[in-house]
Amino acid sequence: MVELSKNKRMLIVTAHPDDESFAMAGSIARYVNEGVSVYLICATNGDVGEVAPVFMEGFDTVAELRLAELSCAAETLGLSGLTLLGYRDSGMAGTEDNRHPDSLCSASLDEVSGRITHVIRELRPQVVVTFDPYGGYGHPDHIVVHDATVQAFDAAGDPDQYPDQLNDGLLPYQPQKLYYHTFDRRLVSLTINLMPLFGTDPERMGKNGDINFREITAHSYPIHARINTRMVEEQAQQARECHASQLGGLTRPGLLQRLMVLFQNQHVDTYMRAYPPVNGSRVRERDLFEDVVLN
Numbered sequence: 001m002v003e004l005s006k007n008k009r010m011l012i013v014t015a016h017p018d019d020e021s022f023a024m025a026g027s028i029a030r031y032v033n034e035g036v037s038v039y040l041i042c043a044t045n046g047d048v049g050e051v052a053p054v055f056m057e058g059f060d061t062v063a064e065l066r067l068a069e070l071s072c073a074a075e076t077l078g079l080s081g082l083t084l085l086g087y088r089d090s091g092m093a094g095t096e097d098n099r100h101p102d103s104l105c106s107a108s109l110d111e112v113s114g115r116i117t118h119v120i121r122e123l124r125p126q127v128v129v130t131f132d133p134y135g136g137y138g139h140p141d142h143i144v145v146h147d148a149t150v151q152a153f154d155a156a157g158d159p160d161q162y163p164d165q166l167n168d169g170l171l172p173y174q175p176q177k178l179y180y181h182t183f184d185r186r187l188v189s190l191t192i193n194l195m196p197l198f199g200t201d202p203e204r205m206g207k208n209g210d211i212n213f214r215e216i217t218a219h220s221y222p223i224h225a226r227i228n229t230r231m232v233e234e235q236a237q238q239a240r241e242c243h244a245s246q247l248g249g250l251t252r253p254g255l256l257q258r259l260m261v262l263f264q265n266q267h268v269d270t271y272m273r274a275y276p277p278v279n280g281s282r283v284r285e286r287d288l289f290e291d292v293v294l295n
């Protein structure tokens, strides 16, 4: 069993190589710099990401390239550990890739959740972070990762769940807090109103026209924690640049990229606290480890 000191430990569960950097590079860098051990689970190899030929030099597959980009980001951010679940990227909703037998969407939720439970029991993080229930913008892999992580968060402390793992010397372990990375949908609504000026259709955004801004604003979640990332912005930007193949051509940045930059310029990552439940009270945390007891 891994020997763990009595320190702060955080586990982040994402779907694709780049989710960690585009969504929360600032938070990761900040916590690592404060001495927290930050671990990442990435569920797929990002096989379906579209990549300009220039980036493929030296790589046989898109997955190989994207995992190399992920390890660049992991090093830049100073992650303490990276677990790859190795599923195939399911692609955007409604595409052929959803049904590929190796895709994350084809795997059983119990299986995915069991693998996350195993990592929680091994690393014993006090804080677990994943996507919001809509996966941020509706990507099917993000939604599976959300569902599987919520199930694992509930299972890890229960000796009756995945009991076989306990024969390997693992102990049940209940993390103290669960957060969903989310973002203020009001900023997206604002952008939708500006879109006619750019001649763009808010229901067909993104490189492949498969991101629906109106749908995104229909799935809104409360923000309970705001993590200021201004002091680590340079490091966060370096991590994002590791994923060069996913940054688009950038000869003429699209509206989606402009919106991302708008979010990044706020220098704050935002989270909903799922556990302990908030129950309608006003919660404004500045630190995901607030009230955590070190164990």
Ligand SMILES: [Zn+2]
Residues within 6 Å of the ligand: 015, 016, 019, 139, 142
């Ligand atoms: Zn993703």
